[in-house]
């Protein structure tokens with residue numbers, strides 16, 4: 166059973182391996198003719214203290230805590246975002262950066278459609294750690310996974326140790342998109358989630374759906390089926 170580390174957030178006790186209602190990368194629900202919802206599982210990975218929980222807290226609640234508690238195990242959040250004509254629901258796993266939780270990470274990234282790998286621009290070690298996460302995802306993650314590299318704490322320019330150029334080149338070479346973010350000032354936080362949503366498989370409403378259609382499918386390849394056309 167996964168545990169959670171945040172008592173200040175709306176994290177739920179959920180084991181990603183069994184009771185999760187829609188275990189595939191992408192679930193689509195045609196609720197009515199004019200409401201279309203795509204649901205994506207997403208994971209945040211990175212060194213401890215890089216700012217993963219702070220980014221999620223900023224995205225989900227618009228808040229920032231100067232003294233954010235370290236995550237234990239992982240924490241689950243959800244947030245919806247309007248992207249073009251569709252509503253995208255993110256089901257977000259915020260993993261713990263402490264090394265002792267490393268072995269839990271595959272439980273969270275294996276079923277994920279997208280990942281944000283977070284480092285702290287004031288820490289070379291956290292950038293090195295981020296690269297190791299990228300390697301692990303490239304070897305063991307979903308091959309169609311959308312990956313973003315977030316250089317967080319961009320507000321701490323005077324303490325910077327990782328240049329934006331270095332990170333950008335690395336991201337380009339490894340097929341990630343890159344943004345510097347600040348959970349503190351909110352800079353680029355919504356933007357990075359929005360960019361991920363835009364890169365996920367395009368949500369397309371069915372032709373004249375009648376009634377409710379529930380479709381679970383892998384990220385790519387199969388077309389949505391309708392029970393009631």
Ligand SMILES: Nc1nc2c(ncn2[C@@H]2O[C@H](COP(=O)(O)OP(=O)(O)OP(=O)(O)O)[C@@H](O)[C@H]2O)c(=O)[nH]1
Pocket residue numbers: 211212213214215216217218219220230231232233234235236237260261262263317318319320321346347348349350
């Ligand atoms: N200045 C600044 N501080 C930040 C930013 N993001 C997070 N922090 C601070 O960095 C510390 C660690 O943030 P967390 O969000 O807990 O980091 P984490 O990656 O979730 O850490 P673990 O749960 O241990 O893996 C906290 O004290 C935050 O307030 C940021 O953008 N700017």
